[in-house]
Amino acid sequence: MAWIYLLIASVFEVVFALATNATEGFTRLGPSLLTIVAAAAGIFFLSLALRTLDVSVGYTVWTGIGSVGTVVLxxxxxxxxxxxxxxxxxxxxxxxxxxxxxxxxxxxxSTEPELTAPN
Structure with missing residues (x-):
């Protein structure tokens, strides 16, 4: 699950970077709000991934995918x-x-409790 969280966090990282460019110095409300929400969501999902991944791997992969996605888009x-x-x-x-x-x-x-289906 950690790698799924990390991929979700990376998508938000790309949205954050692209939306920041569109804010025009935080003078446009819509892109500014999107930037703030995407940044918070990206960090939230990164924190979930880092429950099980080493920070050295998780953070580096997060920024790497964010960088590649930002270049492409x-x-x-x-x-x-x-x-x-x-x-x-x-x-x-x-x-x-x-x-x-x-x-x-x-x-x-993981420190998360496991969810089990009722019998």
């Missing part, structure tokens, strides 16, 4: 430039995220 939505250097860095980030996932040690036991 920033290029598509805001027509930002994409050059060879950005593409190489993009793949290095993806490689680092995958490497961290593969190198992650078994998760710590």
């Amino acid at each position: 920033g290029t598509l939505i805001f027509d930002e430039s994409l050059n060879a250097g950005k593409i190489i860095a993009f793949f290095l980030i993806i490689g680092g995220v995958l490497g961290l996932k593969l190198a992650d040690r078994p998760a710590r036991p």
Whole structure:
């Protein structure tokens, strides 16, 4: 479940970054509110993931996915430039995220109570 929480947190991280760009210095109400909500939701889901994932892995993967998502969507939505250097860095980030996932040690036991179906 921790990796699901981390993916959800990463989506909110991308929304946060893109919405922050659209706030125009927090002068536009809608994007400003979206920025605040996305930031809070991203941190909330990250905190759930970090119940079992090491912070070194969870936080790095969260920022890595957020960075990659922001590059892709920033290029598509805001027509930002994409050059060879950005593409190489993009793949290095993806490689680092995958490497961290593969190198992650078994998760710590969760402190959450287990939900069981009634008999």
